[in-house]
Amino acid sequence: MAGLTLGRPGAGRRGPRFRGGRPVGRVVRRAARALPVVAGVVVLTFLLLHIIPGDSARQVLGNHATPEQVARLRQKWGLDRSLAEQFGSFVTRLVTHGDTGNSLFYNMPTRSLIVPRIGVTLELVALAGVFCVLLTVPLAVWAAVRKDRLPDHLIRVIPAVGAGMPALWLGLLLIIVFSVRLHLFPVGGAGPGPWLTFRGLVLPAFTAALAITPVLIRSLRAGLLEVLESDYIAAARARSLSEPRVLFVHAARNAVVPMLTLLGLNLAYLVGGTVVVEQVFDIDGLGGLMFQSIGNRDFPVVQGIALFFAVVVVIVNLLTEALSALVDPRLRSRA
Structure with missing residues (x-):
């Protein structure tokens, strides 16, 4: 039993040289590998929300709103544009302003609701x-x-x-x-x-x-x-x-x-x-x-x-x- 040491396996002898680089570098590399995951979440969330049935303008105005009122609100919010144009505006807003735009229901910046x-x-x-x-x-x-x-x-x-x-x-x-x-x-x-x-x-x-x-x-x-x-x-x-x-x-x-x-x-x-x-x-x-x-x-x-x-x-x-x-x-x- 004299040759055995306490603690972790391999304790008491010189361990291998670490090859992972400096800790900061490892964190940066792993964070960079995670960026595609975040980007994928952004894209999938945008697509899924626009695929599910329903109309945000109709939801806000109620069932008694006229088609003309709904159409004007959709135009104001940009919901009448193509999906690609809406996604481009969404990404631009996210990069330039750091948020996802104004809430359609509360009419205030999403950052003010989330933070x-x-x-x-x-x-x-x-x-x-x-x-x-x-x-x-x-x-x-x-x-x-x-x-x-x-x-x-x-x-x-x-x-x-x-x-x-x-x-x-x-x-x-x-x-x-x-x-x-x-x-x-x-x-x-x-x-x-x-x-x-x-x-x-x-x-x-x-x-x-x-x-x-x-x-x-x-x-x-x-x-x-x-x-x-x-x-x-x-x-x-x-x-x-x-x-x-x-x-x-x-x-x-x-x-x-x-x-x-x-x-x-x-x-x-x-x-x-x-x-x-x-x-x-x-x-x-x-x-x-x-x-x-x-x-x-x-x-x-x-x-x-x-x-x-x-x-x-x-x-x-x-x-x-x-x-x-x-x-x-x-x-x-x-x-």
Whole structure:
């Protein structure tokens, strides 16, 4: 056992030279590779919104408007032009003014509608991520150390059942139990001030977290089971290190990288999937605004929110890669 070292595999010997270049260069290259994704989101969102049936002018004016009134409003908004001309105007506006134009329904810049709602949506996603970690790590560790026993089976089955519940039904259930019955959290909305905002976001964030926690638990559990069978874990136990230190310092550090990747991907998905959660809990965020804008066929607002979501997804993926490389230095050698 003397030849074995504690910590990560390969510790105690000189590691390979990193070939990924400087950290800033790696980030720039990965961000550049993500630009086509953002551009694809812009194009697809524009096309899909113009393909679905309905008329924005008719939606704003109402069913009693005359065809002449609808035609004049369509001409004012440029909706009577060809799809290529509309797309060209949209891209020009995006490049020159940094927004997607004026809202057709509210008659104000989309930036004025989107920016005030960004904070609460990001807070919701961030709190959901915290809940994911707080649920995943202890449950996955417990399942790994109790492999094929009752706790292991329960931990794998119960979260999966929760994930199979629709967010609408699960959110209403949490409201009935923790808001109506126990009066621990507000029924809906995020009040002013940090404390009231936090209390208002606990239930929606927990609802969102339950949807992605089972896959994270399975990933971390599988990684821990593989790591716990390695030689350096046996060496750590042979040196009479405490079991919590073996699990959380030596084993978890090497098993957590795949879970971090999955967490980043699911948080990126969650950023664009807050529509139902925000509607259930009456959160005045981007999800609720997108839901209303789709119903109103307010093209510029929907396009602006979709573009923001795409940029956030790219940023979350970049941060996930950086954090994974920080936890496991061997990943820094990847270009």
